[in-house]
Each structure stands twice: as structure tokens, then as C-alpha cells.
Amino acid sequence: MKTIIFLTIVLVSGALAGTLHGVANLAIVEPYLDQAIGIENQNLFASGEEEDTPQFWVEYDAYRDWQKGGQVLAGAILGTSIGALFGIVYAFSRHVLPQGNDLKKTITLAGIMWLTLFFIPFLKYPANPPTVGDAETVVLRAVLYLSFIAISGLGAVAFYQLSKKIKSKSKIISVVGYGIFIAIVFALMPPNPDEVNAPLDLVNGFRAMSVVAVSVFWVSVAVILGGLWHKFRPDSQIHSQNDM
Amino acid sequence: MSQSKGITITESKIPIFAIALLAVIFVLGVFVVGFDQGHIFSIVLGEQAYEDLYIHELTHDMRHAAGFPCH
Missing domain, CATH: 1.10.287 (Helix Hairpins)
Known part of the structure; x- marks a missing residue:
């Protein structure tokens, strides 16, 4: 196997898919996070732990900017990490996945891993927003x-x-x-x-968008790795034979 | 004189080094995004890292959105 090509396409596909996951979170999960953190703030004001002052909101906005910006970076890190696992499993299971091109194989494997490593565990221990x-x-x-x-x-x-x-x-x-x-x-x-003491529509909306965003990752990593594997074939060695 | 050329494509073994490296990246990445509470920066900053929680705050939103337990 061409080790450098194998490592490169696995890590690149994970990082790109993870970045897409982070961007998807910013678009569809972030509104629920803001709403949940807003409830936390109201609780802090009510308990007297914080005061509702302009200074509080200046510090809060800076803090939230750091967290929102970190969302995409964290997506790239997590994507590279989960993509590395996906690459390992794909390298070992490629020959037993259903016949077809690499895209078909990576999508099949991503579906299995999405179900067993994400969705079924999610049903037991679903994601929760802040305040829960x-x-x-x-x-x-x-x-x-x-x-x-x-x-x-x-x-x-x-x-x-x-x-x-x-x-x-x-x-x-x-x-x-x-x-x-x-x-x-x-x-x-x-x-x-x-x-779970937070409003149920907030919690359910957050969970639904969380599933969509994580699914964006699994679809993306399958499509990107499948395409790159098909193009670069890191597991193949080509020998030319000359017969005279 | 006749001449024929052929190309043979064979599938090669998976390098253990690459698998080990990817396994380390997997564990480290999941720890950083999902579970670090100041542990990594404590190597440099000491106990203060557990107060600052830089990585926790940076990965906070992804931690919630990806389903990791938080708070």
C-alpha cells in the first residue's frame, strides 16, 4: 500500500468532512445553543450570580464569539479523528464490502458506522443543549x-x-x-x-438538528474518501510485464 | 518477433505504521474535542489550565452538537 497517499487521503477527507460538519452546526444547531445559553443567563441573573449589565454582555459576546469560531476548528479536529477511524475500518473491510466502486463501498460503510457508532448510541444517550x-x-x-x-x-x-x-x-x-x-x-x-428541565421544543429541535449535522459529516466523509480512493488507489500496485 | 505488454494490478498489505498513526490521531482528536477539561494545557500551564478551560470553551459548541456529555 502507498502509505503516504493512504494517510493523506484519509486525513484530508476527515478534515474536510469535519469542517462541513462545523459549518452545518453553525447554520442549524447554533440558534438552539444561543437559545439554551440565553436561558442559562436568565437563571444566573435570577440567582444573583451575575448582573444584567452592559459589561456582562460585552464579556458574554466575546466568549460566545470564541465558542462559535471554535465550532468549525473543533469540527475539523473531530472530523480528522473520526475520519482516521473510518479510514482504518475501510482499509480492512474494503474487500468484504458489497461489490461496486469505492464510492458505493464507502457509503455502505459510513451507513453502518453512522448507525452503530452514532445513531443507536444517540437514541440511548441523546445530545443535550446547555442548561441540560x-x-x-x-x-x-x-x-x-x-x-x-x-x-x-x-x-x-x-x-x-x-x-x-x-x-x-x-x-x-x-x-x-x-x-x-x-x-x-x-x-x-x-x-x-x-x-431535562429545559423546554421540550428547544431540546427536541436541538437534537434533530444535531442528528442532521452529524449525518452531514458521515455522508461527506464517505463521498470524499470514496472519490479520493477511487482516484489515487492507495491499495494497488501496478506492475508492467513485457513479453518478447 | 512479437511483443506483448501487460499490466497487473495487485492489492497490497495495509502498513501497520499507518494504522497505528491513525489510531493515535483518532484517540487524541476525540479526547480534545469531547473530553478535555484542561488536561492538555496543564502540561504547560499547570493547575491554572483546569480553571481556564481553553480547549473546553473552544470545542464547547461542537461538544454539545456532536452528542458528547458536557457541563
């Missing part, structure tokens, strides 16, 4: 969230390997097996310990 979330429980919530993602991802790999071992021609065994397994895990794992 107790600082005292953040470590517990992080452990639960990461554990669920790891169990879901490793479970999907394990059931695929199992279906290979029993030489099943159909993938249905691995799909059904994973479905039953993750349903049990879903039921057994403890819920998010924090109560």
Missing part, C-alpha cells in the same frame, strides 16, 4: 456514552466475524444477532441520570 446536564454527573455520563458506543461498535464487528465463522452466505445472521444484542444492552444500560 449536571456538572456533578459529567464523568458518569461520559463513561456511559463511551461504553455504549464501544459495546455497539465491537458488537457489530463480533457478529460479523461470527457469521463468517459459521460460513453463512447471508448477512442476515449478523444483522439479527447484532439487533438482539444491542436491544438487550439498550435495555440494561442505565439511563442518563440528569433530568
Whole structure:
């Protein structure tokens, strides 16, 4: 394999898709974040922790500009990171993904990873806007969230390997097996310990836009990596043969 | 005299070095965006980094939007 080309296209596709994710967040998630942080501010004023003064709003605006600007940079970093995982999995699974060109294969893999590493864990532990979330429980919530993602991802790999071992021609065994397994895990794992006290339309709108923006990432990384892989073929070596 | 030319395309092995590097990038990136609470800057700034939370604030909005636990 051409290592430099492999690394370059994997990292570039992740960074570009992550940047698109950050831009999508700015466009569709940010209004909900502003609304939620507005509620936090009102709570601070009501409790006397802060005063509603021009000085407060000057500092607040500077602080929010830093966070909003960071959104795109954080998207690029997270995208490069998740893109790196996507590249690893694609390199190892490319030969077993459905027949077709690289774009078809990357979209198939992205769909599987979106479902097992993002959407199913999201259904159990959905994203929450600011105002929802107790600082005292953040470590517990992080452990639960990461554990669920790891169990879901490793479970999907394990059931695929199992279906290979029993030489099943159909993938249905691995799909059904994973479905039953993750349903049990879903039921057994403890819920998010924090109560949701924010307005439900805010929370639901935020969650819906969060899913859309993360999906933008997965579609983008699949399309970009699939296109670049098809163009540069990092896994192929071309030998010329001359017969006289 | 006849001459024929052919091209053979073979698929090559995945370099372990590249996989290891990508795995490190994956872990570091997820930690920076999803979980850092001053840990990385504390290497340089010491305990003050846990008060300043520069990376936390920079990644705050993405942290919420991508589903990581926050606050």
C-alpha cells in the first residue's frame, strides 16, 4: 500500500468532512445553543450570580464569539479523528464490502458506522443543549456514552466475524444477532441520570438538528474518501510485464 | 518477433505504521474535542489550565452538537 497517499487521503477527507460538519452546526444547531445559553443567563441573573449589565454582555459576546469560531476548528479536529477511524475500518473491510466502486463501498460503510457508532448510541444517550446536564454527573455520563458506543461498535464487528465463522452466505445472521444484542444492552444500560428541565421544543429541535449535522459529516466523509480512493488507489500496485 | 505488454494490478498489505498513526490521531482528536477539561494545557500551564478551560470553551459548541456529555 502507498502509505503516504493512504494517510493523506484519509486525513484530508476527515478534515474536510469535519469542517462541513462545523459549518452545518453553525447554520442549524447554533440558534438552539444561543437559545439554551440565553436561558442559562436568565437563571444566573435570577440567582444573583451575575448582573444584567452592559459589561456582562460585552464579556458574554466575546466568549460566545470564541465558542462559535471554535465550532468549525473543533469540527475539523473531530472530523480528522473520526475520519482516521473510518479510514482504518475501510482499509480492512474494503474487500468484504458489497461489490461496486469505492464510492458505493464507502457509503455502505459510513451507513453502518453512522448507525452503530452514532445513531443507536444517540437514541440511548441523546445530545443535550446547555442548561441540560449536571456538572456533578459529567464523568458518569461520559463513561456511559463511551461504553455504549464501544459495546455497539465491537458488537457489530463480533457478529460479523461470527457469521463468517459459521460460513453463512447471508448477512442476515449478523444483522439479527447484532439487533438482539444491542436491544438487550439498550435495555440494561442505565439511563442518563440528569433530568431535562429545559423546554421540550428547544431540546427536541436541538437534537434533530444535531442528528442532521452529524449525518452531514458521515455522508461527506464517505463521498470524499470514496472519490479520493477511487482516484489515487492507495491499495494497488501496478506492475508492467513485457513479453518478447 | 512479437511483443506483448501487460499490466497487473495487485492489492497490497495495509502498513501497520499507518494504522497505528491513525489510531493515535483518532484517540487524541476525540479526547480534545469531547473530553478535555484542561488536561492538555496543564502540561504547560499547570493547575491554572483546569480553571481556564481553553480547549473546553473552544470545542464547547461542537461538544454539545456532536452528542458528547458536557457541563
